[in-house]
Amino acid sequence: MSTTWHARLDWASTASTTPDTLASLLDELTDHSPAGSLGHDGLSGSVMLALEASSLDDALAQALAAGRDALQQHVPTGDVIGVEVRDGDALDRELEQPVFPDVVGYAEIAEISGVSRQRARAFTKIDGFPAPVIVTAQGPLMARAAVERWLETRNTRPGRPATP
Numbered sequence: 046m047s048t049t050w051h052a053r054l055d056w057a058s059t060a061s062t063t064p065d066t067l068a069s070l071l072d073e074l075t076d077h078s079p080a081g082s083l084g085h086d087g088l089s090g091s092v093m094l095a096l097e098a099s100s101l102d103d104a105l106a107q108a109l110a111a112g113r114d115a116l117q118q119h120v121p122t123g124d125v126i127g128v129e130v131r132d133g134d135a136l137d138r139e140l141e142q143p144v145f146p147d148v149v150g151y152a153e154i155a156e157i158s159g160v161s162r163q164r165a166r167a168f169t170k171i172d173g174f175p176a177p178v179i180v181t182a183q184g185p186l187m188a189r190a191a192v193e194r195w196l197e198t199r200n201t202r203p204g205r206p207a208t209p
Contacts, residue, residue, distance in 0.1 A: 050096045051136045052108035055127040058120050061087035066119055073115040082143060090123075105130050148186035158196050171199070 046188030062083055067090060071079045094111060098104035108130060114151055116123040122131035131139070149157070155165035168174050169185070175192055 046102075047097045047099055049133045050101070050104035050108075050130055051133065052094045052104060052112075052128060052130045053091055054094070054108060054112040054125050055089070055091045056112075056116055056120065056123040056128045057089045059067060059088070059125040060120075060122045062090060062120050062123070063087065070115050070119040073118060075112060078113060080160050089126075090120075101130060103134075146178060147189040149189045149192055150184055150186050153189075154187070154192055158191065168195075173199075 064083065067081050067083055070092065071081050074092065074094060078146060079092050079094055081092040082090060089172050090110060092115075094108055096111075097109045098107055105128065108128060109125065112125055112128075112205045118126065151162050151165045154168065155162045158165060158168075173195060175195055178188050179186040
């Protein structure tokens with residue numbers, strides 16, 4: 046029984062690869078519904094392929110053969126440096142996951158901690174409060190899980206902490 050597999054091949058090259066070269070590489074792999082990207086420096090990239098195969102081993106062999114052949118023709122100094130192969134169900138599960146962590150701003154922090162927004166802003170000056178994961182023009186955003194963990198462990202006793 047044949048299954049659709051998805052393979053990502055990463056490559057590195059000693060010579061810069063242009064977007065036009067990447068387009069030619071993808072044209073070469075058109076039978077595999079390819080998608081690709083280049084690294085910022087142009088010396089690396091990756092390509093995603095769809096393959097029909099009866100097993101993981103067959104899918105891996107097909108991906109390596111197709112990828113290496115196309116690289117040899119279009120990026121002669123390119124070498125495959127990594128491969129990931131997964132079936133369609135695994136890829137669907139991966140794509141359902143958010144790219145960014147669940148984040149919260151001051152309003153959400155105030156709501157989950159039961160304090161005012163002003164007090165939530167003051168939390169950021171307390172040692173151990175989570176650092177922002179994203180900073181926008183509207184303000185910093187912290188990972189919800191980290192803020193919730195911090196709120197669970199913070200000292201809420203009134204008054205100044207005792208000096209040792």
